[in-house]
Amino acid sequence: MSFAYFIANRITFKSKRTFSKLIVRIAIIGIMLGLGVMILTLTIVRGFKQEIREKIRGFSGDIQVIKFDLNNSFENSPFAADNDFVKKALTVNNINTITPFAMKPGIIKTRTEIEGVVLKGVDKTYNWAFFKKNLITGKVLDFTDTIQSKKQLLISQFTANRLQLKVGDKILMYFVQEPLKIRPFTITGIYSTGIEEVDKQYVVGDLSLINRLNGWKPDEIGGYEIRVNDFDDINNSANNIDNILPTKLKSYTVTENYGVIFGWLDLLDGNTKVVLILMILVAVINMISALLIMIVERTPTIGILKAMGANNWAIQKVFLYNAFYLIGLGMLFGNMFGIGVGVFQSQTHFFQLDQASYYMSFVPIQFNWIELLILNIGTLIICLLVMIGPSMLVTRIEPVRAIQFK
Numbered sequence: 001m002s003f004a005y006f007i008a009n010r011i012t013f014k015s016k017r018t019f020s021k022l023i024v025r026i027a028i029i030g031i032m033l034g035l036g037v038m039i040l041t042l043t044i045v046r047g048f049k050q051e052i053r054e055k056i057r058g059f060s061g062d063i064q065v066i067k068f069d070l071n072n073s074f075e076n077s078p079f080a081a082d083n084d085f086v087k088k089a090l091t092v093n094n095i096n097t098i099t100p101f102a103m104k105p106g107i108i109k110t111r112t113e114i115e116g117v118v119l120k121g122v123d124k125t126y127n128w129a130f131f132k133k134n135l136i137t138g139k140v141l142d143f144t145d146t147i148q149s150k151k152q153l154l155i156s157q158f159t160a161n162r163l164q165l166k167v168g169d170k171i172l173m174y175f176v177q178e179p180l181k182i183r184p185f186t187i188t189g190i191y192s193t194g195i196e197e198v199d200k201q202y203v204v205g206d207l208s209l210i211n212r213l214n215g216w217k218p219d220e221i222g223g224y225e226i227r228v229n230d231f232d233d234i235n236n237s238a239n240n241i242d243n244i245l246p247t248k249l250k251s252y253t254v255t256e257n258y259g260v261i262f263g264w265l266d267l268l269d270g271n272t273k274v275v276l277i278l279m280i281l282v283a284v285i286n287m288i289s290a291l292l293i294m295i296v297e298r299t300p301t302i303g304i305l306k307a308m309g310a311n312n313w314a315i316q317k318v319f320l321y322n323a324f325y326l327i328g329l330g331m332l333f334g335n336m337f338g339i340g341v342g343v344f345q346s347q348t349h350f351f352q353l354d355q356a357s358y359y360m361s362f363v364p365i366q367f368n369w370i371e372l373l374i375l376n377i378g379t380l381i382i383c384l385l386v387m388i389g390p391s392m393l394v395t396r397i398e399p400v401r402a403i404q405f406k
Contacts, residue, residue: 023290024326030286031330032337034279035379039338041275042371047346047364049265053231055193055359056261057254058130059202061099061225063238064257068250074105074118076222078214079248086224088244094228094237099125102210102222107174108155108203113163117155119173121207127227131191131204138167138189141206150209153185156199157192166190175213183209194359197258226251280379283330284386291323291390316391323387331376342367 067077086098102121107114124143131140136157143149153173155165165171167187175181185205193199211220228237234253241251255262305315342365345351349362 023293027286027290027326028330028333031283031327031383032333034283034286035331035334035376036337036341038276038279038375038379039335039372040341041272041279042375043338043342043365043367044363045268045272046368046371047366048358048360049268050366051364052195052261052265052359055134055195056198056258057227057231058134059193059195059198060254060257062228062231062234062254063226063241063251064223064254065226065241065245065249065251066223068248074103075214076103078102078216078220078222080217081219081221082246085244085246085249089224089226089241092237092240092244094230094233095241096227096229097127098224098226099123099127100207100221100223101126101225102207102214104175104210104213107176108159108163109172109174110163110165115159115163117159117173117203118201119210120202120204121210121222122204123207131189134191134193136190136192138187140189141204142188143206146208149206150212151184151186152188152205154189154191154204155187156202157190158196158199159203160187160190177213181213183213194355194361195261196356196359197261276375280382283379284383287323287327287383287387288390290326291319291387292393294322295319295390295393312392316388319391320384320387323391324384327380327383331380335372335376339367339372 067079069077081100089095089098100123104119104121105116106119107116122141128140131154138154141149141152141154153171160166163171165187167190169187171185171187173183173185175183207221210216210222211218226237226241228234234255238251238253245251306312345363346365351363353360353362355361
């Protein structure tokens with residue numbers, strides 16, 4: 001056992017000085033709270049971004065392919081379904097599914113209320129996993145009967161509340177065109193994504209109905225909705241899709257279609273960095289204060305060690321070992337606190353949010369263990385490096401005066 005390690009062990013665990021113990025406990029609590037808050041910040045921000053991203057891409061897909069023209073309305077310009085393009089696209093790396101869709105504005109009318117909406121038409125190949133997860137009541141569209149499927153409608157909880165509708169209610173939807181067309185629908189299900197931009201605007205119905213209303217040819221659609229396996233690689237996937245697209249078509253990623261929301265999510269990364277820096281500063285200041293007080297309090301001991309022949313670096317190592325013990329203990333408690341609260345929240349959803357403001361009803365949590373490992377290692381290294389400066393105070397202590405210090 002080295003000299004510095006032995007002395008540090010005695011100072012840390014066998015000290016009888018009441019004031020030192022109080023300072024040590026405060027330093028440990030400071031590191032615990034700092035690291036715990038940093039862990040919760042990372043997991044909450046990651047969970048928040050993940051939840052909102054999954055809600056948006058779950059509804060609109062990751063990449064949309066539509067006709068390349070100057071049409072900026074909610075109603076798509078038609079083009080013929082291209083099976084060759086679909087086959088090629090499915091061979092592109094990271095592409096999962098491709099399904100046709102079309103959009104058409106309409107007005108829902110009940111006995112007492114009216115509401116403008118956009119009808120999103122899908123077909124039997126559509127992946128209903130997202131809607132089943134966010135379904136409040138009822139069921140998704142059933143395409144086994146092609147006649148009845150044209151009369152089925154899936155609406156949001158927002159629209160249902162505004163129009164006082166429930167599953168099974170019959171409504172009329174007006175499509176403003178020449179001539180005006182009116183179609184009856186039955187509410188089969190009510191969903192809630194929590195994304196106001198989606199819930200306020202969209203209802204879901206049969207693609208073939210939009211085809212007939214617009215007088216399109218049987219094989220014409222409004223666009224393709226593409227889902228990818230790895231969202232982080234969406235831009236490369238979009239570029240690969242562009243390379244095989246017919247000249248009349250254009251692709252748009254979900255980050256382009258919902259630029260405001262994704263831009264807002266990117267701003268959260270900046271807030272996270274500010275919180276991490278502030279919490280590390282709190283931990284560092286706590287440790288500097290504790291180390292300086294311990295050095296001053298043990299000035300006579302330092303004088304005796306110097307008188308016995310110990311050099312400055314050996315004595316510095318005593319206090320650096322001491323700081324390492326305290327930082328390690330604080331980080332252990334900090335991980336227990338941060339991860340413990342995170343696991344509790346992910347299992348119980350105890351802490352709630354206003355869904356109208358935050359797009360979800362609870363504080364989301366998502367752990368990335370590699371990220372947390374890097375956070376722990378970074379915190380440890382930064383704190384230890386910063387401790388070298390205050391530990392150099394021992395070089396200014398003279399043995400004769402230190403032994404007489406009281």
